[in-house]
Amino acid sequence: MKLACVQFSPALLDREETVRRLEPLLARCEGAELIVLPELCNSGYNFADHRAAWEGAERLAGSPFLEYLTEQCGRLHCEIVTGLNERAGDRLYNSAVLVSRRGVEGVYRKLHLFMNEKDCFMPGDLGLPVFARPYGVIGMQVCFDWAMYEGWRVLALKGAALICHPSCLVLPGKAQRAIPVYAMTNRMFIATANRIGTEGELTFTGSSLVADPRGEIVARASETGEEVLTVEVDLGEARDKAVTARNDAFADRRPSVYGELCAEE
């Protein structure tokens, strides 16, 4: 399949401007079956406070941003994973949403919040779901989730061949070093769509990438440019968990001695 990551700068609290920026970039994704967009793509990232985050949030049902993406999926014959500032009742979540031409197909809410996100968003309450799509099984992680290997491993064990990773990374080079190692040790694909630009004191680090089951970076964007990464990948490769003729990334595990990983404090 053809996979695309869009690296750009959403406009803070200006959805119409964000859509205006997205339009030509999505057009350049034509032919891709799946497109990955950055974190909090509908609202921008660096809110002054909870009130500002609330203003930029949308409910899943009736979200103008998701309706726009749904239309684009129909027009481009693709699906899209986007970061979404999601309002649910009186709570906000930093979510990743999978959209097809029929609308919302899956939601993940960021489990591990970064810095001041803790003032705006609730920690994710939907666990680590995977979604069987025509092109393969996918999971989602958002930005700072990169720091916790556990989520990636759980998604891989649940059958994810590809993890889509909408991001607003600000720590230079850290996630970008970890992601290929997570792909390699789980024999899966990872598509990190990071944003660029500056909001207040935060400068985002670009360098979006797609890593393959060997841990190779098969596509990588620049640090600062607006860019569409497209790459042909065979998600079927992620079914093969062989590390060597006699080693398997999953079967060689020893879960009986991993108990601490699941222990509550």
Next chain:
Amino acid sequence: MKLACVQFSPALLDREETVRRLEPLLARCEGAELIVLPELCNSGYNFADHRAAWEGAERLAGSPFLEYLTEQCGRLHCEIVTGLNERAGDRLYNSAVLVSRRGVEGVYRKLHLFMNEKDCFMPGDLGLPVFARPYGVIGMQVCFDWAMYEGWRVLALKGAALICHPSCLVLPGKAQRAIPVYAMTNRMFIATANRIGTEGELTFTGSSLVADPRGEIVARASETGEEVLTVEVDLGEARDKAVTARNDAFADRRPSVYGELCAEE
């Protein structure tokens, strides 16, 4: 503390020759509080069959190799972690052993066996122990254990400030990319002592390294040379699990959703 890794080529099934090679290298470690040696250091690695592995094995009690290292610990005022082809009853284990001037202080038996090791050794049956030493808390992992993040994470959660990693790595660049990421995401030190040389069809990849809690490689050996890596490290740094002012590598974990990691098939 001063930490040392010895990168060299143990002699296959010739312990006396191995000790002859080690002697000048250990002398170059003078001043180190802890020295890490490669995997299966007492016997070499690439056995023709189980019988050959058995010939090279030693019981912990009365092991001439461990007795030699115990003497060296007294002479050099240090402790040593070595890979050991360990015989216990009628079983062999690919072990890592911590030795002080008083003798054996701790044992770890490799959990995840690589390739033909499965014909010679039993999978480890001692779990993932940590050892409180005067210089800090340490854990041990052996070579291909690098492929399973779970063990490193468990040791970190149990308080290991440093993981000693005796190795005979043969897959170029894979472990050496993963190890700094494991150090970074667990905010701990890792010392990988890899071997060099060729045994049969296997060529070992050298590039021994020490990684720090920021994921930086603070010392790195060449791919092919006999080498002593020495580096000054402050294991106290590994007590600080802060990733940012508001993020913590441990406290931000969400173990309630990591259940699959501990589930038996």
